Amino acid sequence: MHPVLCGLAANASLPSLLIDQLIALADDAVDSELAHRPDLSHAQVVALASRAEATAVQLAYEGRLTASDIDPVAQPRAALALLDEQAGRPEWARLFAVDPVVEHREKLAECPGLPPDVVETLAADPDVRVVAELALWTTPEMATGLASHPHAEVRRAVAANEATPPAVLAMLVTGEGLPAAQWCLVCDRERTPFVHDPHCPRPDCDLLPGASCDGSHESTVHDMRELALRNPATPVEAVVGLADHPSMVLRRQLAARPDLPPDLKERLARDPAPVVRADLAENPAIGDAQIRALTADLDQGVRRSLAHNPSVPLDVLGRLAAVTKTGPTLLPRIATASPAEVEDMARSTNPALRMLVAQRRDLPTGIRDLLALDPDAKVVKSVAPHPGLSEAQLRAMVDRHGVRVLAKVATNPAASPALLEDLARHEPPVQKAFREIARHPNATAPSLLACLTDDQARPIAAGHPALPPHVMVELLSDDNWQVAEAAAANPSLPQAVMPELIPAGAEP
Template structure:
């Protein structure tokens, strides 16, 4: 197949205006050895006839693509639970690899998860247990499962498990289940913490999270062992916290500086340094409280960069805290705001776009619902940087003549953006379908007439 025909076909498969008849024709493609384009398998709002065609497709790869679609309804994907291929069932059990960070993915129905968790193929069971899309209620229900690996994962729901269920997991016949349960229970029981400290596999995490008796903490301070983990422990006695606050190890002092009980004066009196990417996963007590107004206010109003950066991950920031963080002038804070908050100010989005063009954060900024649109054509159509000329296509006031001019731009990303725009004059849109680097973008253009879409399928050799 000629390269630009294949690219145009991929574009048409993703075209939101693709008629059902052509979609079904695409889905039948592959029964002779070629797989349907992924865009035809991973679309929002698939009609029932298309779902039936995918479920019956002879190529397991096509069914895998559908099983991992972030746009299909869970009830549609769930119909693959009895698929003959364990690879398809494993793909269904795990779910989408990549999805829109602003919306997430709805979990499969509990009844389907039950079947997948008892699948005869270990790969299917493992995929479900590793999936980030399983409902919390189902995670909790696994505490009574007959398989040890399921019970081990159930401890993630420890805080909502009834006391009797917790006790059963702590006394589980499987040692790994008992250890996983103890790593949660140690947060409230010094005896459990002490036992875990004797296990080299568990000691560091127990030091970080467990309820510590003073006698268990002091030897680590004296021997200077695992001090960074110990500095995070919420039960560490105050005098030991003060000793670690002046420790010669900068990483230890930094860990002390983010402790939740410190007031702002004491926190900022500690000698610490924060790098551009320190604590990429955030400060635990703030991360755990991203929906808690009090936690968010403490963190967002702090002078400590790591607390502000973690607070910026919350989509629940009230307007005053959002404005406060938007003015902090910390690139990490701005990146988090553009990825996680639905009301991020336009000026923040533009700064992220300008600073990080071509990165994930810049893409999230540009695709953010509040990214500016009006006035971009006048401001950027003749900008010396093609990355900015591309923004002119977003302007609702951009004329067809401007869109056509930009479809000839020296920068390929700008040409592709123009090729996707429905204002592109039809003669140029047809022409773009035969240009190697524009064919895919032109194929996605919702203004592409149905007969042109059908012609793309004909040229690509898709049977009628």
């Protein structure tokens, strides 16, 4: 890896001639960085794509290559990427449908818009991985046919396909109306009964940890039901029986569904597993009475999930906030609060509720200014990044609350260069503030030089365009490769220095 060259390849100010010289290096890491540049000419794109297929795949997905640029025999993965983007040629699909490399057929099976004859060929593929991949993405008609496939792995994929008809999904969950599956990936390879050791020492074994089969393909059937539970097309009537299933994983997926009948919600609210109750608590479909009942749950995770429920009443949220850590995030119910509710929360005697509403970034001026004067540091810390605060207000926050709010003040988009310099010189220093100052667009050379003293802020500061040019040049030889790469990618790096960084002989 060449950090300086990789950074240079990403530098937005790099002249086109130097881009050609970097392409001439034929370095995979540098090529990968160059491929992200939006200013490449088509000739430069083709040159990069011709050298490494991984780069060609990336460029194909970004829409920067056409079918005329790719030879499907020489670069099959890039051709498949174009087919996946529906920018390839139909004859390519027919070529790959009989390709001896199974991974190529498997990738083809996930591509949309394939010709019908290609779909039929893939559905009859001798390798179950190809058929399963097709089942995951195919049409309702093909999914219906594949639901009775003798291999359980194919049925598992059909269960995950949102195009599968609801009646077919119901049959997959209950097993009614379908012939029993004959094989799964486990009994394909092992004598049953068999349970795969989670610490399997065989380096060539790709069975999942805990995969098992006693003749009923139980681990694959379990996975199929889990995927069906996640599938919004699966009718709830088909899955209600899973409320008492011994698998906590299935009960969790059931608890998260938006279409649960009332009696099922009540049963899941009494589930012995806290994670099941937590998933139910975050479900917007539960009603007010159930929300209030779950407030008394002794598990912290359940109460935290309840706080993230977009339907939680504000009085309940206030009680939860006082006893539950919700993290520095804008909760859904706070985000949708009405102007009257916002004002009530901002004037609440509960500091936890004031802290939550202070996370909004669209507060009316009066409410924002009120929260900026809050006596509680946690509230001020939440409102400090709010746009529109004046420099005087930001400085007053630091004067009153010091290191507790300093890093958040540094994130405010209106923080002035002078304020950022003062924050960088604050005693005692705040390490997290250095990182915020280093990425702030208003940071100046003095504050960035202070940020360079912090190990975590140093790579960020090295890429800031306000850093003095001579410092950028010095950082190109920094012991930390991330710092050197960031300095090389700095758009303010003197262009006179750039050619010196490219090894001699790299001529286009």
